[in-house]
Amino acid sequence: xxxxxxxKQQQLEPGTTLQQLIEQQGLAGKRLAxxxxxxxxxxxxxxxxxxxxxxxxxxxxxxGGG
Numbered sequence: 001x002x003x004x005x006x007x008k009q010q011q012l013e014p015g016t017t018l019q020q021l022i023e024q025q026g027l028a029g030k031r032l033a034x035x036x037x038x039x040x041x042x043x044x045x046x047x048x049x050x051x052x053x054x055x056x057x058x059x060x061x062x063x064g065g066g
Contacts, residue, residue: 005058006059018034027059032059
């Protein structure tokens with residue numbers, strides 16, 4: 001299936017969860033926010049949130065500064 005990830009087309013296996021996508025992007029364990037189709041998905045839902053063909057996903061990583 002195809003999704004848009006941060007504005008770029010990405011091919012995924014059907015049934016991929018948001019958590020799996022985050023892990024594939026090397027972002028597991030990092031402070032981030034994930035949005036699917038303009039809706040924020042709480043971190044607790046990432047493992048069970050199954051992505052669908054043509055979903056638009058935005059993943060934003062929090063960066064601290066001083």
